[in-house]
Amino acid sequence: MKRGSLTARVLLFASVWAVIALVAIAIVISQLYRTGSERAFGDLLRAHLNSVINAVTIDANGQLSGNLQLGDLVFEQPGSGWIWLVEPLGDLASPRLASVSIGEGTIAVPPVSELPFNERYQRSYAARDDQGNRLEVVETEVELDAEGHAARFRVAGNREVLEDEIAEFSGNLYLVLALFGIGSLLVNAVAILYGLRPLDHARQALGRIRAGEAQQLDGTFPREIAPLAGEINELISANQRVVERARMQVGNLAHSLKTPIAVLINESRDMTPAHGALVRAQAETMQAQVQTYLDRARIAAQRGSVLARTEAAPVIERLIRVMAKLNPDLSFSTDIEPGHAVLAMETQDLEEALGNLVENAAKFARTGVAVRLRPVPVGEGQRQMFRIDIDDDGPGLDETGMREAVKRGRRLDESKPGTGLGLSIVGEIASEYKGDFTLAQAPSGGLSARLTLPALITQA
Template sequence: MGSDARAPGGARSLTFRVLLLASLWSMVALVVIALVISTLYRRSAESSFQDLLRAQLYNVINSVSIDENRALTGVPQLGDLRFSQPQTGWYWIVEPIGDSFPSEPLTSTSLGFGSIPIPDTETIPFDTRYERYYTAEDTFGNTVEVVETEVVLDQDGRTARFRVAGNRNVLEDDIQAFSRNFYIALAGFGFGSLCLNAAAILIGLKPLDHVRKSLEQIRAGQAERLGGVFPREIQPLASEVNALIDTNRRIIERARMQVGNLAHSLKTPIAVLLNESRVLDAPHGDLVRNQAEAMQSQVQSYLNRARIAAQRESVLARTEAAPVLQRLARVMRRLNADIDFPLTVEPEDLMLAMEQQDIEEVVGNLLENAARYANRTVAVRATLAPEEGDAGDPQRRRWIVLEVEDDGPGLEPHEIQEALKRGKRLDESKPGTGLGLSIVREITSEYQGTLTLSRGESGGLLARLVLPAVAKDVA
């Protein structure tokens, strides 16, 4: 009736493990997807930003030329107000290179008196299209992305440097806005996916829960087989469990048949010995009769133990307590008219996980023993003991406490130990073989129960049995 250390409930739950693994995988997948898509969007946004600057650069190139005074001239119209508004970070600049012609640079209105530093070409060289891109900081503190190229403007080789700059903060704000909205949408999608996964897993594992409930019903004696239609993956398990139950039942029936055959084969020889003992002279007749009766009781005891051992692991043994106890009390009242046998069963639907004949053997011996020494009353009480184990533990046990108390002289502690010994009789003046209490203890122990003797409140002997109960909380 003790309990062993077990792993936490979550670690033993298949549903918990599947949900945990699915959730972890979904979280990892969503994080990876978020990083990949964010990176790809950044690359695409940067490439589009550079393409826009390049297009504006060529618009400026097409709008600028050299006049007859060998000065740069032209008014580029880029169609973007940011090139006209001051300090926006959107600029275009055209500068003469070398001393080929003394001209002032042309700049957009947005640059005003500001400037953008030019890195060395060795640090950032031109590419195959004779363009280069770099990031710089203008006079006003804006971080700008610059595209630059050099163009020969006339046949005399006069060359100018063309630069178009765009505010990089605009690009970063766009990327951050996309990432923020994307992460919110992805989080909502992830939460919805987790809920759908959880629902799918719970629905998918529902047949296993049905199997569990069916097994609990079998253990409680409310069913004999796993019933219902199961999925293809679970059907072999259900078939094997049903086959195991059938095998268990056949073993029990075979053991019972063999016990019956043995009892039948021993019945006649023992009866012959008892009959012969009656015609023998004393003291030999008494000796043979006593030994034959003892042999008969011991054989019956061991036959009971063999039968109980054969069916002990059966999940189908169950007997309603109240009718059996009421019938035994009625029999004892007829045999002992001067003794009262009050009976209490709480609750009334108590169900013992024992064979009916074993209950009758155990309680009958206790009642006979109590009636033999009682003055006026033998009280019988059956109650449900507090539950053992966790509420979700499928292996938890429930027990019924059955007490038989008489108002006789009772026993002292040292006498209780002697009374439990096989064949020991404390009062030779009373009839019996001295095997009753030992048989009760043996049958009780076969069902993993206990028998204790003590002095009751009335001063007589109190026999307390703890016997296995059928679980009543099966769904």
């Protein structure tokens, strides 16, 4: 998935949302479990406290007595952190009653001024026993007889047991949610990739159109994409109609002008030599210029077509073979890289541009002409371009001559045949296709014509 991919965006959003949701769920459930566990822990301690209160009395000797059966062996295990403790208050002269788990130790009692009793005359607080266990203590004071003898009742539970249970639950919860989250992300990825497959099919269909393998978007698309595919097909059809109409109009105009210009040229032969030469020269110039503007109109009509494509290597090689036969005294070489370069332009326009440049180079070359094709380095997001260099080893031109050579109708060497329109036509073709045409000094010392043209846009 490339940068800016719709699939990547959807997957990223779904994944981030799933992770956030699962983390939030884990935190909420863990906190709810902690709250419930702490409440249950407190209720258990208060239940044990009530059992201790109900089991303890003052006997006939004025001593605390009772047979406590709390039903939990942890109170019988020394150092377990589970303790019950009954201590006399006031003038009640009696030894304390305590669980086996506390041994001879005790639990510090916080002042009532710092931690008062609640409306049920109970209070709870954290403490530590002699073994260092973290305790949660529930305490109350109860009068045991009509004479006002009272005792302090306390039940303590090991807080670390509660924390271990909460930690174990949280660990299991996080593991289950992590596995569920990974599964959900995989399912989401599969669902998103499957759901976006029609867009990939549409992209491939567009690629086939650009490659010249199809004329329209073919295939069955979902309801959400079908209107877009229909609009694209209509746009392609409209584009083709515009191109065909432009070609027809160009042909009609060429046919209508062909006869009048031919008549002018024929009539010039019956005129006096001076006037006839003038009329014939002007008619031939007019014929060339009309053809040039007709070509421009045709190029403008074809330029926006997504179907315009030309493989550069066959055109260059075919042109070089023809020029080599016409100029047997010159050597022609080609250097094409990559060999599969495809340009976004009509074949006849590429042939006309290259034909003008190679023909011009052959006129002035001393021993040979070299044609080289290379991709042009472009920045990210810019369209790929190719540059074709046509170099000769002729006399070349200076900076002023190069500027003059590309102007319409300028012929720097009158001894050579031509109308002076070739280089300007090349510049116009390059401009119409959003390319570029420049002249420079060739490595061999002659002239280098550099034609930059757009590559066919393809989808990876």
